[in-house]
Amino acid sequence: MSQRELESQGRTRLCDFIRENQPHILAEWEQEVRACASPQGLSRPRLLDHLPEMLDKVAALVETIHTGEHETLDQLPERHALERLEVGYDLEQVAHEYALLRACVLRRYEAHAEQVGVGELAVMLREVRCFNQMFDEAVSAAVSCYARTRERTLVALDRLSEAALGTEDLDTFLPRLLRIILECTGSVDAVTLLLREGDMLWERAAVGIAEGAACGFHLKVGEGFAGLIASERRPLEVRSAATDPLVKSPTLRARGTRALYGVPLLHEDEVIGVAHMGSLTAFEFSNEDKLLFRTMVSRATGLIVQAQLATRERQAREESERVLARIRAQEVRTARLQEVTDALSRVLTTDEAARVVVEKTVRALGAAGGSMGLLSPDGRYFEMRVNTDYPEEVTRHWVRFPADAPVMFSQAVRTRAPVLYETREAFLADYPQWAEDPAMQHYNAFATLPLLVEGRALGALGLSFHERHTFSKEERDYLLVLAGQCAQALERGRLYDAEQQARAESQLALARLNLLMNTAPVGLGFWDTEMRYVRLSERLAEMNGLPVAEHLGRRVREVLPELAPTLEPLFRRVLETGQSLVDMEVTGETPSTPGVLHHWLVSYYPIRDVDGTNLGIGGVVVEITERKRAEEELRRAAEFRERFLGIVSHDLRNPLNAILLSANALIRAEGIPERQMKSIQRITTSAERMSRMIADLLDFTRGRLGGGIPVTPRPTHLSPLCRHVVDELEAGHPGRQLRLKAKGELQGEWDPDRLAQALGNLGANALDYSPEDTPVEFVLQQEEEEVRIDVHNQGPPIPPELLPHVFEPFRRGSEESTRQPSSGLGLGLYISQQIVQAHGGTLTVRSTDTEGTTFTVRLPRKSTPSRGSG
Missing domain, CATH: 3.30.450.40 (GAF domain)
Known part of the structure; x- marks a missing residue:
């Protein structure tokens, strides 16, 4: 039956009734539900929840008996049941809500039917039956969902509670x-x-x-x-x-x-x-x-x-415990710090201070080992003073190592700050080169503290830990205080060591000074600014003829009254000028040998403090009495020998001249057989050699006893003079090549005879000491106010050890270096030097493998006549 047919009969369809009366139905339902205790706290939207939508769905389902369509509740009952479950409803309350809702709908519809009439009863009954069926399904779905969800929820909540037990x-x-x-x-x-x-x-x-x-x-x-x-x-x-x-x-x-x-x-x-x-x-x-x-x-x-x-x-509890632990640890550290302080107050040396600090620090921090390295005086090295609890294979390589080595000690000293590594990994991140070191396997935390005194680094203190170690702020502060105390103790120890060393060095220096003074072969003495004896050697006391004790504290005048007029002016001169007097001869008598003249060679010098203050005088005294006596005897003997040579040489010239005159007369005579003529020529040659030797001896005697070889300068041109010398040498040495080179202005005032003698000696020497196939060169040239003469040969060089002595008298070259036996006395170079010096010039020589030998004469253009006698 259609809606229109029902309306014509006066009755509304149940589905339409539900839609039209939904607000009234829900209001009545809410009133009845709120009479129960459960939903008192729920707001109206929360209480109604899905019910308006569910009533719409129920109306649509009832309408299907008229339309033949298919409809469902779309899980609305489950959703409603879940909402009620979430707000705390139990299953009976959920079912009761549905029962009340059904009752409200049916009660209102019953009143409507009584008012308008039932109409077609069969249709109404089908609608009511469908309505009840839908409500039954809704209740069943809601109850099932509620029960299932509640069970899952209870299980889940129980599991949550169990999971929460025993864990925070x-x-x-x-x-x-x-x-x-x-x-x-x-x-x-x-x-x-x-x-x-x-x-x-x-x-x-x-x-x-x-x-x-x-x-x-x-x-x-x-x-x-x-x-x-x-x-x-x-x-x-x-x-x-x-x-x-x-x-x-x-x-x-x-x-x-x-x-x-x-x-x-x-x-x-x-x-x-x-x-x-x-x-x-x-x-x-x-x-x-x-x-x-x-x-x-x-x-x-x-x-x-x-x-x-x-x-x-x-x-909070742990923090309280940590605070309490820190307080207790601080008390322990304070006690141990006091223990270290007390121990350090009793030590004196640097090593003692280092040992106390390392041992106490290792014990206080529970470290596996500790070490201390101090910088060397030049700051270039660490010198390990103490190692505790480290294996020998670890410490033997670290007795002394460079200050810039890649280690924590260097970093701490460089940065002037503690270097801390709480893990081995952190350490190896900065020092990867130590990853393969076997010693690393024993340690997992490290600390190094610089030892500073007024900003100056003395060294570093190192600690190692077997386990990882967290350095708290309190522990860091403790380490800094400990490092400061250690540094102060080390500085005191260093000063003590320095004082002890200085004292030992002073005693050693004094002992060495006494040993030096008493073993020295000379007299040594020290006087204060009042010229009082402060210290003197046994040798000086022996020279003065008095014991050492009778000198100390007494003035020079009191000890040596005869010598005081000579010594006191010398002492005052040293004190006033601050300059040393070296190798001065003093002559006088001593108290032990009055009337006996002694000679001393003395040197006096000022003694100053580090700040320059004059402390007194030091002196070195050598007695030369015996040497002076020996020198005088040698001088007399030499003078006698030289005068004897002069006299003999002078007296031999007359008979030698007679021999030469007679030999020359025989050579000019006629009728002398050739055999006898050769003998006469040999006599002449030998006599000339003897004449030259006598002339050399006379010149030598004049040079040694007469004040030098006399010269008589007059205007002379050097070039023709030297040409004459070369010609004579060529005549006496046939087959030898001699060269003469001259350039520049060569005019001057010289003694031509003596100069020719000197050049002849140099030329003859060059010929004697050079190979026959090599030339001898004479080179003349001007040099500003002088003229220069070089005599050069290409013979073997003069040995270096002989060069300083070539101009000494009676010196000859080795037989290996000359091509023929020498015919002189070894006076030629000596006489040549004397002649050059008599002209105010110089004679020098240089000789090498590559250049040969060159004698160089330098002469001023104008010479002063010698005052020596002929």
């Missing part, structure tokens, strides 16, 4: 909670929890596909999916998290997450975080899963708050 660590507790949520919800692949810190949400735990992938992910409240949930304080769902711009998590986007559902963690109306679950397969979660997720997150929120409170309580 959030980093351990949160993954457990999320793992249970993941396991209790269907089609969920990831669960993530973000906790709030101020205006930021930080990811604290994730399980499933997001586990460990986005460590450190965070965002602001109000930003992104989780931030929006936190700011709006309500659940939020997206169907495609991988592409939705609201989702900021790189992990969720990268893993292709589809459905994403998130809820805020509310505690006392405050958002403490956000939890969301994601699926890789589903685009949305079931209402049952979302309700279960919300319920579990709500329970987890309370557990998280409890865990946070427990964590804070534990942290």
Whole structure:
């Protein structure tokens, strides 16, 4: 029957009645429901929930008996049951709500039927039967969903409670909670929890596909999916998290997450975080899963708050314990520091201070070993003073090492700051070259402290630990104080060592001075500024003829009254001028040998302090009495010998001249056989040689006893003079080649005879000491106010050891260096030098393998006549 037919009879169809009277039905239902205790706290929207929509669905289902169409309730009963479950309804209350709703509808429709009439009864009964059937299905679905969800919820909550037992660590507790949520919800692949810190949400735990992938992910409240949930304080769902711009998590986007559902963690109306679950397969979660997720997150929120409170309580307790431990550790460190201070106050030397500090520091910090290296005086090396508890194979290479070596000691001294490594890995990051060192395997933490005194580095203190070691601020402060005390103790020890060393060196120097003074073959003495004896050697006391004790503290005048007039002026001169007097001869008598004349060679010098203050006089005295006597005897003997040679040479000239005259007369005579003529010529040659030797002896005697060889200068041109000398040499040495080169102005005032004698001697010497096939060269040239004569030959060089002595009298070259036996006395070069010096000139020689031998004469153009006698 159609609606029009029913209306013509006065009755409205049940489906239309429900639609038309829905507000009245719900108002009546609300009134009856609120009479019960359960929903008193629910708002009207929350109380009505899905009922208006359900009544529309029921009306549509009843209408199908007229239209023949197919309709369902679309899980509305399940959703309603889940909502009631979430607000705390039990199953009886949920069923009671449905019963009341059915009663309200039927009661109103019954009143309508009585008013307008039943009409066609069969149709009405079918409508009512369909209505009851739909309500029965709704109740059944709601009850089933409620029971199933409640069971899952109770199991999940029990698991959450069990997971929370016995743990307070959030980093351990949160993954457990999320793992249970993941396991209790269907089609969920990831669960993530973000906790709030101020205006930021930080990811604290994730399980499933997001586990460990986005460590450190965070965002602001109000930003992104989780931030929006936190700011709006309500659940939020997206169907495609991988592409939705609201989702900021790189992990969720990268893993292709589809459905994403998130809820805020509310505690006392405050958002403490956000939890969301994601699926890789589903685009949305079931209402049952979302309700279960919300319920579990709500329970987890309370557990998280409890865990946070427990964590804070534990942290506060631990902090209190740490503070108490620090106080106790500080007390222990203070006691040990006092112990170190007391120990350091009793040590004197640097080594003692170093040993005390290293041993006490190792004990105070529980280190495996300690060492101390001090810088060498020049700052270039570390010298290891103390090593404790280190194996021998570690320490034997570190007795002394460069200050710039790649080690912590160098770094601490360079930076003037502690160098601390709490782990071996941190140490090797800065010092990778030690990674292969076997000793590294024994240690896992290191500390090195610079030892500073007024900004100056003395060295460094090093510590090693077997285990990793965290250096707290208190421990760092303790180390700095300890290093400061150590440095002060080392400085005191250094000063003590320096004082002891200085004292030892002073005593050693005094002992050495006494030994030197008493073993020296000369007399040594020291006098103060008042000319009093301060110290003197045994030898000087012997020279003075008095014991050492009778000198000390007494003035020179009191000890040596006869010599005081000579010595005191010398002492005053040294004191007043500050200059030394060296090798001065003093003659006088001593108290022990009056009347006996002694000779001394004395040297006096000023003695000054480091600041220049004049402390007195030092002196060296050598007695030369015997040497003077020997020198006088030698002088007399030499003078006698030379006078004898002069006399003999002079007296031999007369008979020698007679021999030469007679021989020359015989040579000019006629009728003398050739054989006798050769004998006469030999006589003549030998007599001439003797004449030259006598002339050399006379010249030598004049040079040694007469004040030098006399010369009589007159205007002379050097070129023809030298040509005459060369001609004579060529006549006496037939077959030898002599060259003469002259250039420049060669006019001057010289004694031509003596000059020719000197040049002849030089030429003859060059011929004698050069090979026959080599030339001898005479080179004449002007040099400003002088003229220069070079006589050069290419013979073997004069040995270097003989060069300084070639002009000494009676000196001859070696037989190997001359081509023929020498015919002279070894006076030629001596006489040549004397002649050149008599003209005011110089004669020098140079001789090498490559250049040969060259004698060089330099003559002033004008000579002063010699005052020597002929």
